[in-house]
Amino acid sequence: MCAHVLVAEDDTMQAELIRRSLLAEGHTATVVHDGSAALEAVRRDRPDLVVLDLMLPLVDGLGVCRVLRRDDDIPVLMLTARAAEEDVLLGLELGADDYMTKPYSPRELMARIRTVLRRSGRTGGAAGPERADDPVVRAAGIAVDPERHEVRCDGRPVECTPAEFQILLALAGEPDRVFSRRRLLQCARGLDRSSTERAVDVHIMNLRRKIEADPRRPTRLLTVFGVGYKLSGTRP
Structure with a gap:
């Protein structure tokens, strides 16, 4: 099942590469280049997942993630050029579901996106073990x-x-x-x-x-x- 992915990335070349990779996977994509536009796109489009660059103008990725976790449960995959463990852990504390450090391969990013979507239940696949009588x-x-x-x-x-x-x-x-x-x-x-x-x-x-x-x-x-x-x- 295809998903709608919001890509918030200020590097236009990187954003376009991600968009094309998503389309090749059968997904749809919206691309924005700053944190304010990302928050507006979430409210408007209700995406299934947000690919969120940490270093965004206007509102940075951590600020966007903080608002998303306060108001919503949309999965977030964080992208960061700052490989410092403190930055990664701060993103996870704010509720990011996964992260990748730059540079990364588009194939690995698509694999991570598939995993987060599957775990979130937004691709129609049940997560975790099933039981014949009671799955709970x-x-x-x-x-x-x-x-x-x-x-x-x-x-x-x-x-x-x-x-x-x-x-x-x-x-x-x-x-x-x-x-x-x-x-x-x-x-x-x-x-x-x-x-x-x-x-x-x-x-x-x-x-x-x-x-x-x-x-x-x-x-x-x-x-x-x-x-x-x-x-x-x-x-x-």
Whole structure:
């Protein structure tokens, strides 16, 4: 299924290359060159995914991402020429679902876009494991529905990015099992040369803000020091 992708990139040559690659993949694309235009295009066009350059004029990529996560759950793939880990982690903390550092190959970018769209459920494919009777995975008061791409905590809806959703789905599917950061990185988006295991820590931190009564003293999403993380099998 084709998706509509918003490309926010101030480098016109890069933007055109991305646009052509998207069209070759069967998607449609809107291209803008500054952050203000990106926010207006999101409101107007309701894209399925935003490819967002970090260094945009008027409103930078981090500012755009901050507004998007406050108002919407559209998946965001961040592009950055700043390879500093702090920039990448800040983007993930703001809710970016994936990132790529420049320079990158168009083929790899298209592969990443396919992965984010599939995880977000915006291409018609169900994410995560399916069960013949009940697809909902439950643990510790958390219910993760891979068919509807919904999460509930003690009955209340919880908004998750696609990466957060996949991590939570994996943890809830095997409560009390300890997952290494490397394994959770695979669950979130697969391993590649630009991934860092610290990105998992950021996703876990964001999830704790959403499902824990006190994120500083978690009772559901627990750290196993020196190993990784697990979701408690019992309700707190």
